[in-house]
Amino acid sequence: MWGMSLPNRLAVAPMSRVTATPDGYPSQRMVRYYEGFARGGFALLITEGIYPDKSFSQGYFNQPGLADDDQAKAWRPITDNIHRHGSRVFAQLMHAGALSQGNPHRSHTVGPSAISPNGTQLTFYKGVGQYPTPVAMTSGQIDEAIGGFVQATVRAATLAGFDGVEIHGANGYLLDQFLTETSNQRADEWGGHVIKRVRLLTETISRVRAAVDQRFPVGVRISQGKVNDFHAKWPGGEDDAAVIFRALAKAGADFIHVTEYEAWRPAFDGADTSLVALAKRYAGDVPLIANGGLHDLQRAAHMVKQGVAMVAMGRGALANPDMPSLIASGRALRPFDASILGPIADIKESELTLRHG
Numbered sequence: 001m002w003g004m005s006l007p008n009r010l011a012v013a014p015m016s017r018v019t020a021t022p023d024g025y026p027s028q029r030m031v032r033y034y035e036g037f038a039r040g041g042f043a044l045l046i047t048e049g050i051y052p053d054k055s056f057s058q059g060y061f062n063q064p065g066l067a068d069d070d071q072a073k074a075w076r077p078i079t080d081n082i083h084r085h086g087s088r089v090f091a092q093l094m095h096a097g098a099l100s101q102g103n104p105h106r107s108h109t110v111g112p113s114a115i116s117p118n119g120t121q122l123t124f125y126k127g128v129g130q131y132p133t134p135v136a137m138t139s140g141q142i143d144e145a146i147g148g149f150v151q152a153t154v155r156a157a158t159l160a161g162f163d164g165v166e167i168h169g170a171n172g173y174l175l176d177q178f179l180t181e182t183s184n185q186r187a188d189e190w191g192g193h194v195i196k197r198v199r200l201l202t203e204t205i206s207r208v209r210a211a212v213d214q215r216f217p218v219g220v221r222i223s224q225g226k227v228n229d230f231h232a233k234w235p236g237g238e239d240d241a242a243v244i245f246r247a248l249a250k251a252g253a254d255f256i257h258v259t260e261y262e263a264w265r266p267a268f269d270g271a272d273t274s275l276v277a278l279a280k281r282y283a284g285d286v287p288l289i290a291n292g293g294l295h296d297l298q299r300a301a302h303m304v305k306q307g308v309a310m311v312a313m314g315r316g317a318l319a320n321p322d323m324p325s326l327i328a329s330g331r332a333l334r335p336f337d338a339s340i341l342g343p344i345a346d347i348k349e350s351e352l353t354l355r356h357g
């Protein structure tokens with residue numbers, strides 16, 4: 001798949017760990033953290049959300065960037081180490097939009113419309129209180145945001161040593177804010193019917209796709225739930241899913257990473273099809289990555305049987321950075337201990353000890 005040899009179907013899900021330097025360089029601790037998953041046998045690692053530009057994209061203090069050439073080169077020790085163990089690594093590119101809660105480059109946030117986000121800032125990423133009300137983006141700022149994804153992708157491919165990128169279209173961040181009716185009330189070509197609300201996603205995918213070699217995978221992550229609205233559902237149900245998955249495939253996505261809290265559950269009330277199964281139904285033959293509660297390995301195996309290309313593990317991988325090795329040797333998985341993410345979700349020395357034995 002993607003012209004790559006992948007020894008298994010296990011991927012590490014993207015997980016923000018706010019452990020970069022204040023100016024967005026990956027730290028030594030991150031080098032050891034990522035290497036642990038590769039040493040443990042994961043075929044593919046997807047990084048935490050990385051900010052692509054020094055304008056409005058950064059979401060958290062101590063988030064890493066790919067926003068200039070020096071930041072990109074600083075990823076080399078991470079990508080080289082991962083490759084040394086025979087694994088692959090995709091950079092997740094994330095524009096936080098209205099959910100930015102720590103951006104030294106700007107003093108206000110932007111989004112599709114000037115609507116206050118639901119929920120409160122994430123304290124484990126150092127946030128406090130309500131999200132500010134964003135300023136509605138101009139068409140120039142939308143173009144600049146797309147350009148940020150394009151340039152960060154070129155840096156990821158040429159300077160940083162990544163094997164692909166995942167455009168973060170899920171979980172309530174900028175591209176999902178455009179997709180979502182309640183946060184996007186624009187009357188221009190970027191708002192209205194779902195076909196227009198998905199347009200920022202498809203424009204970003206196609207412009208990124210066109211900027212790098214065809215063999216360099218460019219995928220997208222998509223969800224209904226959001227960090228600030230856990231139970232959100234696409235209002236048009238399966239009709240929306242059909243429009244969205246068809247549009248992502250048509251835009252040229254090389255994979256679609258579908259995430260739900262529990263990936264096997266029906267996507268909509270009163271129906272029995274999961275969002276992954278709907279992606280399979282409407283995205284043609286685009287490879288799928290499934291995520292959400294799949295450290296239950298029977299569920300994971302069932303996903304593979306349904307035809308997904310890979311299953312991505314979040315919390316399961318944190319508890320078991322050596323999960324593929326454990327499975328191969330028939331040993332039990334460790335339960336996830338949420339305390340490692342508190343009070344701040346930065347990488348703890350205790351996790352690294354687990355990785356290095």
Ligand SMILES: Cc1cc2nc3c(=O)[nH]c(=O)nc-3n(C[C@H](O)[C@H](O)[C@H](O)COP(=O)(O)O)c2cc1C
Nearest residue numbers: 013014015016048049259292293294313314315316
């Ligand atoms: C600490 C932590 C950080 C996360 N950061 C990101 C992120 O940067 N980008 C993203 O798309 N998802 C992020 N997620 C969501 C995970 O990728 C995944 O969807 C979620 O943990 C559910 O999968 P699981 O049941 O395998 O844990 C994060 C999850 C955790 C636990």
